[in-house]
Each structure stands twice: as structure tokens, then as C-alpha cells.
Amino acid sequence: GENVEQHPSTLSVQEGDSAVIKCTYSDSASNYFPWYKQELGKGPQLIIDIRSNVGEKKDQRIAVTLNKTAKHFSLHITETQPEDSAVYFCAASPGYSTLTFGKGTMLLVSP
């Protein structure tokens, strides 16, 4: 089955800096890669997703890049704000199976 590794496990940045979270996957058949943000006491919220026919996708301060050859994808957050502080999960799916999640990254943005 699919295996997703996520790094780093914790990330501390100053407000206004950029943050990058990286994930690698094992199943070359995976073709869907969502990113979820989970705030304390809440359910995961989809922030951006990408399919394997696209190399990059942007939504305001958030972007995701995908390298199918290397089997890794990354989340980029620019101009970070304190409200970006949360746990971020990447996930991958080969289509024939449901999502496999990474272990999560706790992002702390200090004012």
C-alpha cells in the first residue's frame, strides 16, 4: 500500500516569513494529493489539492508543487500570519484506494 512521509514534524517561523512542508510518497500510481489544516479542537480543513496532471497550483498565499518523477510534493505558505499556526497534513491517493496521510507538521508562526 501507499506510504507517505512528511517533514518537518515541527516548524517555527516569524510572521511574514515563508514556510515549506515536504512529503514523499511510495506508490507511483498515486494521482491525488490534498493538504489539510487542522486547528486545535477542530476537524481537518482542505486548504489546497493537486492532481498528477498538474505540476503546481496556487491559491493566494498557498501553493503546492508536485514532482512525479521524484515522488514528492510540497506545500508553500508565503507571508505567514499567526492564524496560519496549526497542524498540516499531506495525503496521497492512488485512486483505487482512499487517502494515506502523512504524520503531520505543527506550524507555529510567531508575531
Place this chain on the structure above:
Amino acid sequence: DTEVTQTPKHLVMGMTNKKSLKCEQHMGHRAMYWYKQKAKKPPELMFVYSYEKLSINESVPSRFSPECPNSSLLNLHLHALQPEDSALYLCASSQERGDRQETQYFGPGTRLLVL
């Protein structure tokens, strides 16, 4: 509207109790999911329903019993739970496209404590 609702928000139960968790969505999604999430861990898939039929059971103990009464509702019946079952239980839903994973939308979860 991408809202999935779950009730109750919090639940405390003894090991001999029977309780149910409820999940509802009105997005017309035909796939619904139950996940279990322990602190500082990712969500762990328990069950998947596709068109109101159970399609995936990730070897979950029988003390957890899912039910999908109709296309908008998903229940999780709990009986004789153990303290280690204490966790956040998340419901999610998505479109159903066969061999393509569609976006899953999560509810806020039910925080369960088993005493």
C-alpha cells in the same frame, strides 16, 4: 456549502454503555467515511460507505458498528468500548467517482472519552 455536521461534540461513556455518533451532509456526496484520530496523530480510516453500502472496513473491532440509513446520514454505534478507544472521531464525505479519489470534506468531530 461544504459542511459536514457531527453530533454530539463531546461524549463521555462508561465501558458498559451504548451510544451513537451521528454525521450529516447535504452536499449530495455518495461516499462517507469514519476516521479515528488520536492526539498528535493523523486521521486513521475506519469505514467507508459508497452509495449507502459498506465498501471498506479497516479491520475495526466489532464494538464499533457503522450504519448508513440514507445518503445524507452516517451513524457509528458504540458498545462495550475500552479506554483506549478514547479519541476524536471524524466523519467525512466526498463525491463518488469509482476509481478516482475525490476531495474529502471533514466534520468537526466528536471528542469521545471512555471511562
